[in-house]
Amino acid sequence: MEDSEEVEQPQKKKIKVQSSKGDGEGSETKPAHHKEKPKEDKNWKKAESSQAKRTTSQNSSKAKPKSEETTSDDGEPENPPPPAYIPGVPQHKMMVKIKKIWHSKDQLKKSGGDSDKKKKQSLSTPTPTPTPTPTLTPTPTPSPASTNTKQSHPKQSSSKQSSSKQSSSKQSNSQKAKNEEGSESADLPPPKKMEDLGKFNFSIVDLPKRRNEGKDKKEIYDKLHQYFLSSASSTEKSARDDTEKIANLTDDEISKILHDNVPNLDSLYDRTGSTPVLKFICSTYNYGLPLFNGNNAVQAHTVHAVKYIFHKLPTMVPSTRKAMFTRLAESYTACQMEQGRVIDSIYGSLTGRDKTLKEQILNLVDIQKEQVLNQIVNRYNPEAWKTTDDNPKGQIPHIQSSYCVALGPMLGLRGVNAALLDKDRFDVDKRNVAYLKKCFERLFSIEDLIKSLIADINQQKTDADRLIDRQALFNWSKDTEHNNGFDPYCIFYDEDNASLWDKDLGVPTEENQYQPFLHHGSALSILTHLFL
Structure with a gap:
């Protein structure tokens, strides 16, 4: 029952x-x-x-979907999906470990007729090869789901493939954007020594790109850029005769010249009253002024100006010679800014700073080239300022001489002849020269040159230190035979077209209302009519 x-x-x-x-x-x-x-x-x-x-x-x-969990006879999952993330465990290591576990379990469980059929079927199914991502980072280990020999659901596989393609494309795009922005790759750090540049094969990703000037101005900008970075723009030839004749004087020779022309030289001291001015004049002759140490272009100009004064002034008439040497000595009783101003004033009167407008603008270009060269020197030699006299070739002045000799003839740099006399300079590898040339071309900007020209011309102070003589600009603009059709009225401020001037430029003062006052368009027109 x-x-x-x-x-x-x-x-x-x-x-x-x-x-x-x-x-x-x-x-x-x-x-x-x-x-x-x-x-x-x-x-x-x-x-x-x-x-x-x-x-x-x-x-x-004839295959189970990857996303479906199936259980074996013992109740454990046969193909569980890998977890998306485990805190504290690197993703690629987790994937490799899970893959090994699945492989061992699969070998133990696949025994029998059905398992043999599935095994043959899985072997006949081709495993898709993942497309390598063109990045500098190591390729991560593929997940077990991507290496599984079983065929997945059509919809799920297509969605996974599309998502993997999207992720790989995003990764490559992000790496490309990172390189374009100027950030260094972890695998290719910037070289610490210039000699190491040739060992690396990487593009200029750490330098700013040239500005987008617009389609209408691009052709003009490119022509100006090509001209200013060529031997045609070099001012070395015009100054070669003067620099070759200048001989370095000893401290005793400098002292004799000053004593012959400055009667009260021994009674002149610096503004602290502790050091004779003769000592500082000798120091400036050899090293320049400490005030200009942060600007190599101005410092080089100061040293050259002092050497030229002691070379040229002794040949002048006694009245002029004594007056100028006395003025130079007395300036050292004041601050360094006054010393630099007097040096430049005497040098300008001796060399005739009333040169042509073209030569004056080329001098402005030389200053910008010097600044670009300093940027490159500091970029690839960040520890050079710490280098002592034990390694003179690793010091900034001698590195500058080396780069100047390597790039000067191609880019029209000034000071090549002086750099050739540097006994501590080194020869730059040809591969590095090509790389440095590209860096220089990238950093030199016509837009920066236009801004410098506007800033110099538009100074309103009567005693302003100018590189461009406003009278020289005015004389060239009205010379219809040599200005190539330049509009002479565009160099003056026009109230009716005040929108042409940026707000930060301001307006000319009343005393300068008949003096040149440039805007961006007029400055570009000056460069175009002078050099193209």
Whole structure:
């Protein structure tokens, strides 16, 4: 009766009733219709439709989808998806570890007819090779899902492939954008020594790009850029005769010249009253003024000006010679700015700073070239300022001489002849010369030259230190035979067209209303008509 109740009672109540004979007998054999009981469960019915769809797709593709978790006989997941992220564990190491575990489990479980068929089928299925990403960073280890030999669901595989392509494209684009912005790659750090430049093969990613001047001005900018960075713009030829004749004087020779022309030289001291001015004049002759140490172009000009004064002034008439030497000596009783101003004033009167407008603008170009060269020297020799006399070739002045000799003839740099006399300079490798030339071309900007020209011309102080003589500009603008059709009226301020001048330029003062006052367009027109 107990056996009959065991059969009839589940049919009436649709529940399982264990036999009272004990766990041993009741668990040994079960009727076959007990396997159909889970289908009558409510939870099973809710998932029946979705399970049927999965089964249909499995039979059609003969493979289980990667995203579906299947269980083995022991109840453990057969192919669980890898976790997206585990805190504290590198992603690529986690992937490799999971891949090894799956491989070992797969070898143990795949035994039998069905497993052999699946194994043959998996071997016949080609594994897609991931496309390498063109980046400088190491390629991460692919995830186990991408190396699984089972064929995935069509929709899921297509979405995963598209997402992987998008991620790889994003990674390459981000790396490309990073290089374009000027940031250094971790695999290719900037060389610490100039000799190491030839060992690297990397583009100029750490330098700013040339400004976008616009299509209408691009041709003019390119022509000006090409002219100013060529031997045609060199001012070395015009000054070669003067520099070759200048001989370096000793301190005793400088002292003799000053004593012959300055009667009260021994009574002149610096503004602290502790050091004779003769000592500082000799120091300036050899090294320049400490005030200009941050600007190599001005410092080089100061040293050259002092040497030229002591070379040229002794040949002048006594009245002029004594007056100028006295003025020079007395300037050292004041501040360094006054000393530099007097030196430049005497030098200008001796060399005739009333040169042509073209030569004056080329001098302005030389200053900008010197600044660009200093940028490159400091960029690739960041520790040079710490170098002592034990390694003179590693010091900034001698590195500048080396770069000047290497680039000067091609780019029209000034000071090549003086740099050739530097006994501590070194020869730059040809591969590095080509790289330095590209850096120089990238950093030299016509826009910066225009701004410098405007800033110099538009100074309103009567005693302003100018590189461009406003009278020379005025004389050239009205010379219709040599100005190549230049409009002479565009150099003056026009109230009716005040929008041409930027707000930061301001307006000319009343005393300078008839003096040249440039804007961007007029400055560009001057360069175009002078040099093109």
